[in-house]
Amino acid sequence: MLKDKTVVIGVSGGIAVYKACDVVSRLKKLGINVHVIMTESATEFVTPLTFQSLSQNYVVSGMFDEIKTWDVEHISLAKKADVFLIAPATANMIGKIYNGIADDMLSTTIMATKAPVLIAPAMNTNMYENPIVQRNINSLKELGYKFIEPESGRLACGDVGKGKLATPETIVEEVVKLLQVEQDLKGKSIIVTAGPTVESIDPMRYITNRSTGKMGYAIAKEAINRGADVTLISGPTKIAPPQNLKKLVKVESANEMYSAVLDNLEDNQVVIKSAAVADYKPKNYSNKKIKKSDDDLSIELDRTNDIAFEVGKIKNNKILVGFAAETNDLIENAKNKVKKKNLDFIVANDLTAEGAGFGVDTNIVKIIDREGTITEYPKMKKEEVANVILDKVEALLNK
Incomplete structure (x- = not known):
């Protein structure tokens, strides 16, 4: 059932990027076709080559990277997605999505997709609890964007609190749930x-x-x-x-x-x-x-x-x-x-x-x-x- 499905994963810049590698690997083992889009900041934590090796698809990063296909890249990936996952999602990326900002390949593709968008936040506790970030998250939920709650624990900065990226197991489980939503009202x-x-x-x-x-x-x-x-x-x-x-x-x-x-x-x-x-x-x-x-x-x-x-x-x-x-x-x-x-x-x-x-x-x-x-x-x-x-x-x- 999953082998014909495509998940596009947007990776924004944060220390939790390494967990996204595990997510890609787990999805591939389920037979799912995975494409990865990285922000420029994300490439400072993990190289595109890592995600390319795990996904077995070339990784898109810059708006003006060397052309790999003759499709309009962000439109092509937006259409391919059965689910669009953003993990980790920084406060910056969440803010961009809520405000309709499309100034890099990832945010542009999110704006163009009609697939369900699943967002897994990861950031410092104080940032996550900031009223502006919470407003953005709640407003996106009302628009139909789906979220995976971050976990509590010791963060990379040394603080203890809510903000850790959910486990790869949890993220994959939520992705699979979305992929298995039956389109029983299609055409109605x-x-x-x-x-x-x-x-x-x-x-x-x-x-x-x-x-x-x-x-x-x-x-x-x-x-x-x-x-x-x-x-x-x-x-x-x-x-x-x-x-x-x-x-x-x-x-x-x-x-x-x-x-x-x-x-x-x-x-x-x-x-x-x-x-x-x-x-x-x-x-x-x-x-x-x-x-x-x-x-x-x-x-x-x-x-x-x-x-x-x-x-x-x-x-x-x-x-x-x-x-x-x-x-x-x-x-x-x-x-x-x-x-x-x-x-x-x-x-x-x-x-x-x-x-x-x-x-x-x-x-x-x-x-x-x-x-x-x-x-x-x-x-x-x-x-x-x-x-x-x-x-x-x-x-x-x-x-």
Whole structure:
């Protein structure tokens, strides 16, 4: 299974470069084709010849090295990669990736790849814990970049703390996991809605909800990892969109989200409605700020379009997945939504349960299908919940 796979390894400059030699050797023993790109700093620790001997492929280092093939080098390697590993990854390289800087062969190739990127940091403890480095790491995680946590121990500088490059065994294990992710949704087109909607009252005020978009963005990211072409329709969030989206449509109001879903419906086979869409909007919008007075203020509200209900009426053979975030009568409300909205299944969660509400990284869900079958799941990371949902979607697509 692995002999037809290609891993491109980016090696940036740090004392842990020697461990990358072991990683290359282990991957080669598994039959994986390995290509190595080194930064100029990395070549000061280990020579390119070492990696060339271990990988049995020539090593790329400088932007203007002697041409070995007539391919555009960084584009060629970017396309070859099934997984792009960066080990060791310095604070400098992580910062470059986050800020989109492409000023050497390694950073340029990373910018050009559509393969999953796995980053193994290695640096001094104080550097690793620096708020700027942590911000860069967390932001890249939100974009879909994957990380292998560094280990704690005595560092080359003599300090003791977190920052050691993970062991070669751990790195290879994570690479193999990524190579074995089944592309079972390849060629499938999926709409995912995410986040809250915002309904304006006047230029200063609006009605919204507590949704952060984490669940929807996790679904979009995992669907991409499994090969799907994903259109993400998102209300306002603070989350960076995942890499390699087919399309990103940013909206604010429920009406804008409704239009965006219908505009993209024909080109997609699946609609996963994870957004928390406002049920009501102000009947009248004031172009001027509503001034405070001594009287109470009443705002008349109108119903918004029920997007899932409208899609359910016209979906034909498309798969429609709904969500039910409730505080009471969870099962009854969710079952009613499945019937009323012509859903294939619904993902229900109790907002009052610890670890299942808005803004957290976990969820506790029950999935209810058209026949009323209820499947309960324990508390899981939202990425894991996303894959449970996508497993059910994949099964329906292959019926």
